Amino acid sequence: MVITTAVCDSEEKLDYTFASRYASEPVPRFKMPKRSMPKEAAYQVVNDELMLDGNPRLNLASFVTTWMEPECDELVMASINKNYVDMDEYPVTTELQNRCVNMIAHLFHAPIGDTDTAVGVGTVGSSEAIMLAGLAFKRKWQNKRKTENKPYDKPNIVTGANVQVCWEKFARYFEVELKEVKLREGYYVMDPVKAVEMVDENTICVAAILGSTLNGEFEDVKLLNELLTKKNQETGWDTPIHVDAASGGFIAPFLYPELEWDFRLPLVKSINVSGHKYGLVYAGVGWVVWRSKDDLPEELIFHINYLGTDQPTFTLNFSKGASQIIAQYYQFIRLGFEGYKNIMENCLGNAKALKEGLEKTGRFEILSKDSGVPLVAFSLKDSSKYTVFQISESLRRFGWIVPAYTMPPDAEHVAILRVVVREDFNRSLSERLAWDIEKVVKELDESPPRASIKEAHVTAAAAVTDETEDGKAHLKRSVTQVQREVASYWRRIANKKTSGVC
Numbered sequence: 001m002v003i004t005t006a007v008c009d010s011e012e013k014l015d016y017t018f019a020s021r022y023a024s025e026p027v028p029r030f031k032m033p034k035r036s037m038p039k040e041a042a043y044q045v046v047n048d049e050l051m052l053d054g055n056p057r058l059n060l061a062s063f064v065t066t067w068m069e070p071e072c073d074e075l076v077m078a079s080i081n082k083n084y085v086d087m088d089e090y091p092v093t094t095e096l097q098n099r100c101v102n103m104i105a106h107l108f109h110a111p112i113g114d115t116d117t118a119v120g121v122g123t124v125g126s127s128e129a130i131m132l133a134g135l136a137f138k139r140k141w142q143n144k145r146k147t148e149n150k151p152y153d154k155p156n157i158v159t160g161a162n163v164q165v166c167w168e169k170f171a172r173y174f175e176v177e178l179k180e181v182k183l184r185e186g187y188y189v190m191d192p193v194k195a196v197e198m199v200d201e202n203t204i205c206v207a208a209i210l211g212s213t214l215n216g217e218f219e220d221v222k223l224l225n226e227l228l229t230k231k232n233q234e235t236g237w238d239t240p241i242h243v244d245a246a247s248g249g250f251i252a253p254f255l256y257p258e259l260e261w262d263f264r265l266p267l268v269k270s271i272n273v274s275g276h277k278y279g280l281v282y283a284g285v286g287w288v289v290w291r292s293k294d295d296l297p298e299e300l301i302f303h304i305n306y307l308g309t310d311q312p313t314f315t316l317n318f319s320k321g322a323s324q325i326i327a328q329y330y331q332f333i334r335l336g337f338e339g340y341k342n343i344m345e346n347c348l349g350n351a352k353a354l355k356e357g358l359e360k361t362g363r364f365e366i367l368s369k370d371s372g373v374p375l376v377a378f379s380l381k382d383s384s385k386y387t388v389f390q391i392s393e394s395l396r397r398f399g400w401i402v403p404a405y406t407m408p409p410d411a412e413h414v415a416i417l418r419v420v421v422r423e424d425f426n427r428s429l430s431e432r433l434a435w436d437i438e439k440v441v442k443e444l445d446e447s448p449p450r451a452s453i454k455e456a457h458v459t460a461a462a463a464v465t466d467e468t469e470d471g472k473a474h475l476k477r478s479v480t481q482v483q484r485e486v487a488s489y490w491r492r493i494a495n496k497k498t499s500g501v502c
Contacts, residue, residue: 054401060419060433061403063213063247063277063373067424072330075323076282082322084122085313093322096329097122100275103332105289107253108245108262108271112292119296120289121314122275122325126246127166128316129272129288133242134170136270136290137204139297144238150201158198159207160190161408162214164246167207176204182410188367189217192224196231205240205269210261211248214407215418216373218248221261221268228267240269240295246286247373249273254341255348256371269295275328278344278373280335280423285324343423347374350430351421357434363441367416374421379414386444388417394440400433 013026027033027045037045056066068076079093087094098117105118112118123129138155145152156177159167163180171178181194189212199206206228208221221243232238243261245252250273252259262268268291275285290296301314335343351374358364358378368377380388392404407414419433 055399057424058399059401060425061401063274063420063422064283065276065280066282066422068280068282068327068331069334072327072334075330076327077323079323079326080321083319084322084325085315085319090322093325097325100325100328100332101287101289104249104273104287105263108249108289110263110289110291118289119291119293120287122328123272123286123288123315124284124317124320125276125286126164126244126272126274127169127286129246129286130166130242130244131170131174131316132314133270133272133288133290134176134204135174135300136296137240137242138174138176139300140295141202141204143297154202155204156200156202157205157207158195158203160195160209160212160219161410162189162212163207163209163244164213167244177202179203180409183408185411185414188212188215188407188411189219192220192227195224196227199228199231199237199239201235201237203237203239205242207242207244208261209248210243210245210252211373213247215368215377215416216247216375217369218252218256218259218261218372222259222265225265225267232267239267241265241267243268243271245271246274247277250275250278250280250340251344251373254337254344263291275324278347278422279328280331280340280343281324281327283324284321285328344374347421347423347425350374350425350427351376351419353427354419354421354430354434357431358437361434361438361441363438367414368418375418376421377416377418379416383415385449386447388415390444391437391440392417394444395436398436400436402433 012029027037056062059066082090082093084090084093084097100122101120102112102118105112105120110118121132123132134157137157141155142152154177155175156179157167157171158179158181161180161183168178170176179198181190181198183189190208192208195206206224208219208224210218210221212219221241225241228239228241243249245261249271252261262271270288270290272286272288273279275281275287276283279285279287296314301312303312351368352370355366355368355376355378358376359366363381364378365381366376366378368375380386380391388404392402395402402417402419404415404417406412407416421430
């Protein structure tokens with residue numbers, strides 16, 4: 001949701017072009033029109049406005065799916081008027097959701113038998129899924145503290161500073177302290193050793209990320225499980241782990257099946273994953289799955305009967321469309337394990353091709369890993385004439401939307417570009433993007449530096465002394481000091497966490 005803060009002229013009119021064939025008066029921009037207009041005119045007005053939106057398939061900032069098969073599109077349109085929450089009216093849709101939950105639980109090695117039912121729920125995205133998982137951890141921790149007659153008013157969660165902003169929202173909205181493990185240059189994920197050191201008796205869980213939004217890297221959940229198990233044994237605590245697999249949950253099982261990150265690890269109690277990312281469904285669906293019923297406190301589940309029958313519900317919202325749930329089930333049965341594996345291998349191959357193309361230019365340092373989410377994160381080796389922000393801006397004239405941003409603390413001085421490789425980003429597009437990036441860089445090489453670059457300059461010179469007019473020597477700013485000033489400058493025009501949609 002975008003919160004509008006601009007002061008607008010309420011009398012401003014919205015002019016339109018071809019719609020004048022059907023209507024002659026402009027419509028108010030910020031007030032509802034007094035009179036109706038023909039449907040053709042309304043369509044043309046809206047369509048003309050949307051022409052200035054970016055092309056979703058060229059939006060390389062987003063992890064969210066931008067293409068599905070026509071048959072799946074038809075299912076979405078046929079069910080777009082169904083309210084998922086009305087389970088009594090749409091029992092088959094409810095059944096499809098339950099099947100999806102069980103498929104995901106088995107994919108993540110949940111300890112359930114073939115005849116058992118998995119514990120999980122569909123959500124509008126990983127943000128809601130994380131809120132629900134966090135609430136379950138908080139309530140379970142509070143209940144345990146109450147039985148032990150101990151204070152339960154200061155819960156905390158341990159995460160890396162690379163977490164998506166939804167974790168900050170959960171902490172602020174539900175009054176949980178967020179203890180972040182700071183990053184450092186060259187290491188852009190949570191350090192498991194430092195994370196476990198920050199755990200105390202008030203820690204409701206440690207959140208690990210399978211696929212960092214910043215550079216796609218998988219955090220070492222297995223090492224975290226080993227270190228946390230040891231600390232729990234030493235202290236008598238039972239601090240659990242939640243895995244935020246929003247981006248990597250539909251990648252690791254197919255590309256890295258031997259990697260232990262899921263319910264194979266005893267301390268992993270819940271996992272969220274975004275169906276609208278590498279689950280290959282349009283925006284609007286996420287999932288959260290618990291290890292067992294014991295990990296989801298019963299008092300968090302509401303029971304309603306005013307839609308016809310007793311219906312359990314554990315969501316933050318109520319009404320929501322059923323079409324994405326149906327689309328997710330279609331993708332599961334249409335592609336199967338083999339289909340998902342082929343798609344993920346193709347994405348990884350296209351990411352490697354782009355990486356090789358960028359490396360050939362000799363201009364960039366690659367910060368993403370070969371294993372992880374199929375994306376390419378890279379920074380300039382030399383930012384003395386221009387920055388990654390200018391490259392990002394220049395690429396827009398070719399239609400590419402490539403985000404540039406600074407890393408979180410304590411690596412704020414590192415500014416990078418990131419390209420997310422989705423199913424619809426083919427080898428041809430990968431090669432074209434590499435050519436366009438090289439073209440932009442050459443143009444910037446030949447262009448005079450902008451005035452603003454002086455303020456945003458990252459200089460490789462070591463700290464040396466200089467002499468002022470009064471003859472006194474002073475120390476020039478060090479590289480790190482200058483870099484931190486650069487990061488501060490750019491953060492005034494770009495938020496700290498700009499990358500990623502849950």
